[in-house]
Amino acid sequence: MSLERVRAELAEYSKRILRQGLATGAGGNISAREGPAMLISPSGFSLEEVKPEEYVAVDIATGAIEPGTPRPSSEVLMHLACYRRRPDIRALIHTHPQYTIALTSSGHDLKPMFADFVIYLGYDIPHVDYVTVTTPELACAVEAVVGEANCVILRNHGAITLGENLKQAFWRACTVEEGARIQLLAATAGAPRFLSREEAGRLTALSSEQYRQQLLARMRTTS
Numbered sequence: 001m002s003l004e005r006v007r008a009e010l011a012e013y014s015k016r017i018l019r020q021g022l023a024t025g026a027g028g029n030i031s032a033r034e035g036p037a038m039l040i041s042p043s044g045f046s047l048e049e050v051k052p053e054e055y056v057a058v059d060i061a062t063g064a065i066e067p068g069t070p071r072p073s074s075e076v077l078m079h080l081a082c083y084r085r086r087p088d089i090r091a092l093i094h095t096h097p098q099y100t101i102a103l104t105s106s107g108h109d110l111k112p113m114f115a116d117f118v119i120y121l122g123y124d125i126p127h128v129d130y131v132t133v134t135t136p137e138l139a140c141a142v143e144a145v146v147g148e149a150n151c152v153i154l155r156n157h158g159a160i161t162l163g164e165n166l167k168q169a170f171w172r173a174c175t176v177e178e179g180a181r182i183q184l185l186a187a188t189a190g191a192p193r194f195l196s197r198e199e200a201g202r203l204t205a206l207s208s209e210q211y212r213q214q215l216l217a218r219m220r221t222t223s
């Protein structure tokens, strides 16, 4: 994919994050791997305002930033830590989703209640207890749990979703918030019934299952 296309996609998914209500104001940030660098949203902008040329190239190995470019997102260390730990991922979205923050900052973990949740996010979602935002300590805490996870919950803060491309990371971000909303609604209606590990295992093990294959194929399409 050309660099121009990556920048255009970043701008497009940045707008979608705001439109979807997954962040407000200057909250949230987004990045994509491009060769040895990542392109990340600049600091201090609402994601819907960022122009394709304003995403900042940061060298993943060294953290070096090209002189004369805008300042990268204040969560740049967290993005770098994830790309270093996970050579398989090419996109990362960090959101501040309302239902997710409400649920996971009230003594609950986000847990699977429906099939798409398991297919997109997996069964065990790592939860990181509150660490001051933007700090190296937060980057370390995320790095410690992001080994095989497609998403990490940051209590009293938000969520991170990873993907092979921006579309995958974005769909996962939407699924996190959908899961939290359903779990909260279920808790107000009665006692939520979560999928068992065995039920989730059957979903992920059914390699011939058309539903699962179709969903995963749609996520892998880059746009």
Ligand SMILES: [Zn+2]
Residues within 6 Å of the ligand: 028, 075, 094, 095, 096, 133, 157, 158
């Ligand atoms: Zn944040």
